[in-house]
Amino acid sequence: MPAPSRTSIAEIVSAGRDLLESGGPAALTMQKVAQKVGVRAPSLYKHVRDREALLSAVSAATIDDLAECFAGSEESLDSLFRAYRAFAHRWPEGFRLMFSPGAPLDSLERASEPVLAAARDLAGAEALEAARLMTAWATGFIHMELAGAFRLGGDVDHAFEYGLEHLRAGLER
Amino acid sequence: MPAPSRTSIAEIVSAGRDLLESGGPAALTMQKVAQKVGVRAPSLYKHVRDREALLSAVSAATIDDLAECFAGSEESLDSLFRAYRAFAHRWPEGFRLMFSPGAPLDSLERASEPVLAAARDLAGAEALEAARLMTAWATGFIHMELAGAFRLGGDVDHAFEYGLEHLRAGLER
DNA sequence: ACCTGAACACCGTTCAAGT
DNA sequence: ACCTGAACACCGTTCAAGT
Numbered sequence: 001m002p003a004p005s006r007t008s009i010a011e012i013v014s015a016g017r018d019l020l021e022s023g024g025p026a027a028l029t030m031q032k033v034a035q036k037v038g039v040r041a042p043s044l045y046k047h048v049r050d051r052e053a054l055l056s057a058v059s060a061a062t063i064d065d066l067a068e069c070f071a072g073s074e075e076s077l078d079s080l081f082r083a084y085r086a087f088a089h090r091w092p093e094g095f096r097l098m099f100s101p102g103a104p105l106d107s108l109e110r111a112s113e114p115v116l117a118a119a120r121d122l123a124g125a126e127a128l129e130a131a132r133l134m135t136a137w138a139t140g141f142i143h144m145e146l147a148g149a150f151r152l153g154g155d156v157d158h159a160f161e162y163g164l165e166h167l168r169a170g171l172e173r
Numbered sequence: 174m175p176a177p178s179r180t181s182i183a184e185i186v187s188a189g190r191d192l193l194e195s196g197g198p199a200a201l202t203m204q205k206v207a208q209k210v211g212v213r214a215p216s217l218y219k220h221v222r223d224r225e226a227l228l229s230a231v232s233a234a235t236i237d238d239l240a241e242c243f244a245g246s247e248e249s250l251d252s253l254f255r256a257y258r259a260f261a262h263r264w265p266e267g268f269r270l271m272f273s274p275g276a277p278l279d280s281l282e283r284a285s286e287p288v289l290a291a292a293r294d295l296a297g298a299e300a301l302e303a304a305r306l307m308t309a310w311a312t313g314f315i316h317m318e319l320a321g322a323f324r325l326g327g328d329v330d331h332a333f334e335y336g337l338e339h340l341r342a343g344l345e346r
Numbered sequence: 347a348c349c350t351g352a353a354c355a356c357c358g359t360t361c362a363a364g365t
Numbered sequence: 366a367c368c369t370g371a372a373c374a375c376c377g378t379t380c381a382a383g384t
């Protein structure tokens with residue numbers, strides 16, 4: 001009666017991320033995840049409470065990747081937000097999942113720590129407000145961009161740089 | 174062989190909105206919608222192509238409501254964005270749906286017309302950039318707020334007003 | 347012209363039975 | 366201790382048959 005694990009939580013989460021990115025949330029199915037890790041669907045419940053918990057785990061793994069991404073970027077606000085946008089382009093579904101109800105808020109807070117640190121250099125006592133303002137702007141910008149909501153009027157890259165510059169300037173003062 | 178319609182597209186969309194707001198997207202089920210309008214699920218397909226098309230129609234109806242909401246507010250940028258946030262609080266699921274893939278982008282563009290008009294008074298030639306910057310900020314702020322991502326540090330209403338003030342000031346000059 | 351029941355393929359999840 | 370098949374309740378969708 002040994003019965004060693006034929007899969008692992010890490011493998012399951014990784015399979016979930018693949019399915020999510022390639023077909024959206026509807027494609028992340030317990031049955032497809034099971035097939036990908038070489039097991040039957042009921043076995044997944046030995047490793048994960050239910051589909052919702054798996055989605056949370058996928059969200060947390062994505063946020064951890066974002067934190068790593070921040071760690072590998074320069075520490076200026078501009079660099080951090082450019083890295084944020086590049087990350088969202090590489091993992092659009094994961095990005096959306098990060099801000100869904102049920103997202104792991106602790107991880108999100110931890111990942112945004114470098115932004116807060118950079119804001120402290122710029123805005124001193126109002127660092128928290130400044131960090132929130134820029135984070136809200138970037139998050140909304142990317143959301144709208146991913147939804148295809150920027151249709152009239154030119155270069156989206158340029159619009160992002162425009163926003164970055166104006167916000168930084170407005171907060172320096 | 175008359176067989177008059179026992180329901181209508183308007184009734185179906187309205188039932189869909191109710192279900193969406195009270196239980197999230199997963200609760201918007203063809204079967205539940207059918208039950209609410211007094212018909213069996215297969216009959217819905219005489220009025221709507223499929224569930225995805227129904228979600229788009231719900232999204233469009235929500236955006237129309239937002240446009241009405243803008244029309245009933247003062248024309249200043251501050252008033253418009255406060256109305257935007259209040260609207261999102263009243264219809265949080267509809268708000269999220271507005272920025273999902275498959276959203277009716279034409280309607281969204283039309284609804285945001287008053288914001289663009291107000292931005293012209295403030296920023297002149299750079300009105301489009303200014304409107305986008307403020308819209309992206311407000312959209313991200315609300316998204317994060319609805320996801321529960323503002324946990325440390327005080328009054329969220331105050332944070333919104335702080336952002337409003339700083340952005341307006343930064344764009345005026 | 348619209349509605350219906352029956353049917354199909356697919357879900358998430360539970361559970362007793364296997365090893 | 367993990368895996369499995371069978372089962373259950375629920376999906377979306379199609380379609381022939383009713384009125």
